[in-house]
Amino acid sequence: MDMKFDAQAEGFRAEVRSFVESNLPDDIRAKVSEEEMILPRDMMQRWHHELFKQGWGCPSWPVEHGGAGWSDEEHYLFEREIALADAPRPIPYGVVMLAPCLMEYGSKAQQEKFLPGILTGDQLWCQGFSEPNAGSDLASLKCRAERDGDHYVINGSKTWTSDAHVADWMFGLFRTDSSGRKQQGITFLMIDMKSEGVTISPLENFEGTHEVNQVFFDNVRVSVDNRVGAENEGWGVAKYLLGLERFGTAEVGRSLASLGRLKTLAKTVKVGSGTLLNDSDFMNEVARAEIALRALEVTEQRFLFGPGGSESMGAEASMLKVRGTEIQQDILELAHQALGYHAHAMIDVASPENDHNPAAIAKAHYNFRKTSIYAGSNEIQKTIIAKAVLGL
């Protein structure tokens, strides 16, 4: 048992750190440091382009497709450094999700058509899974794709679709057969967002941001060439896709960055003649959060670098998502509480000597309530653990 990274890995870490320091644009860093998860298209692409030039655009891909050929440790350290430096998360839907699916299930033609644009970041994707009546119970989705010659005709809608308003393409699950079990009869299709009949309706979060959308399909025609896997067998593709994320579901790097900001805040916020650092009750909670985060961090490392390595990680990974989001929410909530009366303001009312923005802190606190809901709610994750790990 050895919890230290070796010299080679530490060298790699230093390389990543210095790359990010030199190449991450200030405006993007500032946005991410305010806990913005969903960036404007322009920012996503500018940053991805920097990474692409370095050969790090899609590092997890096989080398023949443009991947970096890193070890698990290198992947881990890359994501960690990216997160600590307030660089954007990897582009999720194209790079992390669709591309590996295409490599596994896609035709040669599909791979040639789509992978290059994803690699360069010129082509952005969104994911069409959830529907108004199919959230946690994804398999009960109803948005229809009816076969019409060598096309599917899509009618219905998808909802809570992140990035639909910035994406060029959507991949998604559609109902092609309703006769059997609900997991059957689902087909995985790719849709050009500029197709006729696609309408994107923005959904506003209660704190005022627009991150997700409802996407309506009115007789949208999609060529069968854009189907991944066989007809009615999309559920298998989706399961493969949802099992891909080994790194990062715990978001430890982000939370470390947020915790760092929280500590700075405690040092900065003046209360009476001192600062919040003198408030032992508040600092107890910061300490509690830091310890919880460290426990999560080591747990993730144990899963990744234990016997069997990351390949052996199964449903245990669900706990990384559950605790990871709980801790994120906890830290951001504490930051909001630290503001005292400044917590009310929807504009930046901080005094000039402080470098925090109360309005952004409040917004992050509210907005991050979503993290325990999205990507498989924490309740769903617990049920997965109960069944797959505990055998209940």
Next chain:
Amino acid sequence: MDMKFDAQAEGFRAEVRSFVESNLPDDIRAKVSEEEMILPRDMMQRWHHELFKQGWGCPSWPVEHGGAGWSDEEHYLFEREIALADAPRPIPYGVVMLAPCLMEYGSKAQQEKFLPGILTGDQLWCQGFSEPNAGSDLASLKCRAERDGDHYVINGSKTWTSDAHVADWMFGLFRTDSSGRKQQGITFLMIDMKSEGVTISPLENFEGTHEVNQVFFDNVRVSVDNRVGAENEGWGVAKYLLGLERFGTAEVGRSLASLGRLKTLAKTVKVGSGTLLNDSDFMNEVARAEIALRALEVTEQRFLFGPGGSESMGAEASMLKVRGTEIQQDILELAHQALGYHAHAMIDVASPENDHNPAAIAKAHYNFRKTSIYAGSNEIQKTIIAKAVLGL
């Protein structure tokens, strides 16, 4: 809305207080102040006799049977003062449970036979409900009572039977018919504990006390005269019985007494040059417990003295049991934590200037883990609230 008791009620309170002060034997007070719930037969009877002489032995009974004819406020204040003064709880099985059932369902002969002994406290009872495979799921009980002329012949066992080792009689539920729904075919019988074929096997709690028993029945013959209600209709009697307890499930009075001891402990336990009172983290938890207890106290009062009075209290009462036991456990656990290294000792190691007994505090902490399990586990209570109050 008025949260004060009127002058008459306060006068009554003073009367009870002074009565208990003059008449509660020191040895009994000491036992109860160490959080002993189940007292030796002798203590139960000595204290009950004091109350009986005062006309307060079975105050909740109708006056014609020897009750005190008190108002809800007077009942409430009586139980509060009894608890605050570390007097024993009312004798549960005979006085509080069986007697009202006999008044509702029993024959004149049964009432004449049993009520006088219960009233004087000469006759002690225990309750035979739970079985090894019928705990939370009480209706699945299997202990058989087969009809043989004008007798029932009982075979099987009852478990977690408090007081079986001190009781003269047991009332309980027995299976007389297995053909229908499990709630049907249950009969309510009263059994002389000295009957042939009754064996009492003590069960030891993990902290070493003997409070409960398993009671075995080997062809025990019970006259049909000792049946309450009709054959196969015991479930209705039991439901009536279990719905009787309006006062006291929250155990607010006891917890107030325990909290008072906890505060004294905080003032007494020396840590460094001060006492635990200087430990703001510890005192935060005491404050938290005190506030939670006050919330529970007022909630109970609202249920008892709100519109409709105590008669209108329904399944809401389940929350009094849930929170009441949580708070009890919390307070006793804090007391144990307050002891530091003295927490280890199974004997009284306190220095003579302290009047607390570490061994008793530890024992109470451990033993009170049962309170969230017995009398309908807190999980069962929550399910009751979910269905009966929230309509889920």
Next chain:
Amino acid sequence: MNFTFSEEQNLFRDSIRRYLEETYPFENRAKTLEHPNGYPEELWQSLAELGWLALPFAEEYDGLGGSAVDSMIVMEEIGRVLLVSPFLSTVLLSGQLIAAAGSESQKRDLIPQIGAGQLKLALAFAEANSGYDLAHVSTSAVKEGNGYRLNGAKCAVFNAQSADIIIVVARTSGAVDDQEGLSLFRLDPTMDGLEIKNYRTHDGGTASDIVFEDLFIPDKALLGDVGTAYPHLQKVIDQASVALCAEASGAMWAISEQSGVYFKTREQFGQNLGSFQALQHRLVEVYMKCQLSQSLVYDAVCALDDFDVLEQSADGDTTNIAQKVSQKVSAAKYQVGLDARSVGQEGIQFHGGMGMMTELPIGHYYKRITMINATFGDPRYHLKRYRDTMCQSIISAT
């Protein structure tokens, strides 16, 4: 002991609820918030007509002589519908402060106008570094000729933007944390030299940060006696804290009820959400928190009313009673704040993706609850305040 509302109180609550249901449905919220102050002017006149604005004041100032219980009823209903208005600022903060600290002529002048809806007020007490400590006032008012020279800054002055008068807490003597030496001044928000930065708050209201730089104000701006503001301020903030607890309690019940409805109608995996036992037990926790928080609101409200009676009879020392009342206020503000936060978070989680959407009330309840916690002290602050008093009484107990 009884927890029954009087018939009058029941009628009053019914009238409030009916009025708010009719005129303030959640569907109109987004539109209503577009008003620059977060509410339409006609609302204020309606509240005056309904008697809210005169509610807590003595009859001699054209008030209705309402009790803390009456104010609680209003605030609970406000909490249910997320009403944005300067009711708290004008009536329960500024109005009550004038009633407590003002001279007889000031009361006669101002309170009837408040009750009639002719005057809106804001109270400037918090400062950037004050935390939740009311005595921490560094804004100074130095006597100069026939007036005072004001220097300093106030933050989070709720509803200053729509106020006709701003009451400022300033230090006329003593060190920055002293309870002694605080005075109250009434300011005209339109006066020259007042630097006001207005902003919207997360719960749909408005607040302002205000800077005073060598601002001269005349003697007649002084409210009540010089240097004696603290105990009045403390008492009024305690009362207003309980009012906020009642508002939070109203919001909690609404969340609990709406979650129950959602559980009964929303299907996942072919079942109502409400049939999943893990969710059932969590909604039961929410329900229990609503009940327990409600109880502490009642406890504090009754303590306020009893204290008022005691104070009016005025025999004996009331300091000890005042401290006990403050302790009950802190108990409520702590527990209600904590429970409301947790109920709000559970409410969002229960609603899944829908819980994040602006078109459902659930997230707005959570924002309001969060803002209530950041007003007059958050749960941590009040637990500490409670604890300190508790430890004092343990020490002084024999």
Next chain:
Amino acid sequence: MNFTFSEEQNLFRDSIRRYLEETYPFENRAKTLEHPNGYPEELWQSLAELGWLALPFAEEYDGLGGSAVDSMIVMEEIGRVLLVSPFLSTVLLSGQLIAAAGSESQKRDLIPQIGAGQLKLALAFAEANSGYDLAHVSTSAVKEGNGYRLNGAKCAVFNAQSADIIIVVARTSGAVDDQEGLSLFRLDPTMDGLEIKNYRTHDGGTASDIVFEDLFIPDKALLGDVGTAYPHLQKVIDQASVALCAEASGAMWAISEQSGVYFKTREQFGQNLGSFQALQHRLVEVYMKCQLSQSLVYDAVCALDDFDVLEQSADGDTTNIAQKVSQKVSAAKYQVGLDARSVGQEGIQFHGGMGMMTELPIGHYYKRITMINATFGDPRYHLKRYRDTMCQSIISAT
């Protein structure tokens, strides 16, 4: 980075587990505890033969040179089966303290005997008023002729009753809370004038309260150098704290697994308990706590081992590193303590009435967990210790 145990370590764990399963089944517990010291003497000889007693010591003292990871393995297995023995007292407390603070000749004399199972020791450090502060020592040792005069009292001296030697922490100089001025003395428990009160502990072990009244002890009883004990004591208690965390972690996993088995076999309402979703989610919480606590144990154990390496290389200042190690120890002792408590309580609750019975292990795990929390600092104490260090580093960070 890797979390794989070496093959040797895996074999070691297997041998421990097999031995304990065979010789220490829970069914025999009540009987075993009837031994006056809570364990049979032959157990100690077996542990010596299995190599436990020489495990952490350097090879030059006939030790096996085991790491903190190796000790963790033993303690996890001890935790699973609730083994009562003086292993911690003798090996990890007293033995390690001799190894850290003793003179060369004392080490050569004592450590091989410990490893061979010929010597059992107990460490007397806590006092009635010390709380969990190691520096709070009022027991005094005053120089007198060719020895010291001891006055004071120690409490909760674990396993003193079966010890051949008791090591006493006493103050040879300084004020009652000073870290400077603490010394170690070895005492023969049978010596005249030692007032020992033995008692059983709730987890089946033994402890003693000891009073020294003008007790004269010769110079040669001094262990190591006079007045320098604190840093050694601090370090050894940190190591032993992590060992207790490992023991608690072993107990937590056992509770989690046994609860899982109970859930799959116990029926209520015609279903396995494990099919009730509310219980499922709660067992998942228990499982997650086991994992997370385990991680902090690993974190602290690796920090101890790394520190040992750093200290042996001994270039540069180790104070800063020592503080970081202590912080990790507190993180583990806090979180494991809190989680173990909650897992223990849930375990009892999951088992219903059976959970209260002495014939099931579940309540005994809870008692041991509670005692672990009351040893070397409870979660509250360690959170405070962690917090204070954290605040220091926030202040010193630029």
